[in-house]
Amino acid sequence: MLIATWNVNSVRARLPRLLPWLETLRPDVVCLQELKCRDEDFPAGPLEELGYNILSYGQKTYNGVALLSLERAEDPIRGFPGDPDASQKRVITATFGDLRILNAYVVNGREVGCAAYQHKLDWLAKLREFVAAQLSEYPRLVLTGDFNITFDDRDVYDPEAWREKILCSTPERAALADLTGLGLTDLFRYFHDEGGHYSWFDFRTRGFQRKLGLRIDHFLASGPVLEASRDVRIDLVARDGEKPSDHAPVLLELLEQSEPSERGMTAETDTP
DNA sequence: ATGGTGGATTTTCCA
Numbered sequence A: 001m002l003i004a005t006w007n008v009n010s011v012r013a014r015l016p017r018l019l020p021w022l023e024t025l026r027p028d029v030v031c032l033q034e035l036k037c038r039d040e041d042f043p044a045g046p047l048e049e050l051g052y053n054i055l056s057y058g059q060k061t062y063n064g065v066a067l068l069s070l071e072r073a074e075d076p077i078r079g080f081p082g083d084p085d086a087s088q089k090r091v092i093t094a095t096f097g098d099l100r101i102l103n104a105y106v107v108n109g110r111e112v113g114c115a116a117y118q119h120k121l122d123w124l125a126k127l128r129e130f131v132a133a134q135l136s137e138y139p140r141l142v143l144t145g146d147f148n149i150t151f152d153d154r155d156v157y158d159p160e161a162w163r164e165k166i167l168c169s170t171p172e173r174a175a176l177a178d179l180t181g182l183g184l185t186d187l188f189r190y191f192h193d194e195g196g197h198y199s200w201f202d203f204r205t206r207g208f209q210r211k212l213g214l215r216i217d218h219f220l221a222s223g224p225v226l227e228a229s230r231d232v233r234i235d236l237v238a239r240d241g242e243k244p245s246d247h248a249p250v251l252l253e254l255l256e257q258s259e260p261s262e263r264g265m266t267a268e269t270d271t272p
Numbered sequence B: 001a002t003g004g005t006g007g008a009t010t011t012t013c014c015a
Helices: A015-025 A044-049 A115-137 A170-180 A187-191 A223-228 A260-269
Strands: A002-007 A029-033 A053-057 A065-069 A074-078 A091-096 A099-105 A141-146 A217-221 A229-234 A250-254
Touching: A002 A015, A002 A099, A002 A141, A002 A217, A015 A044, A029 A099, A029 A141, A044 A053, A053 A091, A065 A091, A065 A099, A091 A115, A099 A115, A115 A141, A115 A170, A141 A250, A187 A217, A187 A229, A217 A223, A217 A250, A223 A229
Parallel strands: A002 A029, A099 A141
Antiparallel strands: A002 A250, A029 A065, A053 A065, A074 A091, A091 A099, A141 A217, A229 A250
């Protein structure tokens, strides 16, 4: 089973890259961020032709998230339940088989100390509350998306230049650690200990050509999903070439789900 | 310190 996350930086502008990528990889679930379009403007037709079901939660110009899946999604939730401020469409959640997937586009925050930065920390606190509630209901859970936060200096091409800057500051990293503190594991780091692997490269500095980037797109998984995980990789080919997004897709490979009867048998027959 | 590029919508905002 293959699950992907990709900040596409406008789903309509990225369609010429997204469609052949879907045809080649055929991920079972794709978590998209930064749609930059309303749901009625989402290019559903060509994606449905490839066999994908679509759950989108978009708005004009900014933000927007979607879940594409080969199998139909169940129990979707758009945004945070009961959130009075639904002006920014940044999170969508659904169940696929026995897996609960939360797809988030975390607030960027612009600059440490500004109003947007405080909004980022406030939003992350709401995300944590939502994830905790979902975990109590769905133990097999994946939280993925564009977190706009590096875990540590291994995720940064020039740690000294980025010290306490946006995407790298101590309060942001503490908020990220608060999420993993719920019992979630950074799956990329679980499989790859070394630094130098990045998922975002700045257009402005021609970061991709210079291999200077940050790792800010993550898969955080609960224990049962960690046990079923095979590998996480960053698809740099999709970041290269004509009209790419500034983010590369990140891919999680899971062991195939066991049959319900098989699971039941294992649980009962494992005990001597 | 600034600007560089890219997308959507517009003469600027956000990343």
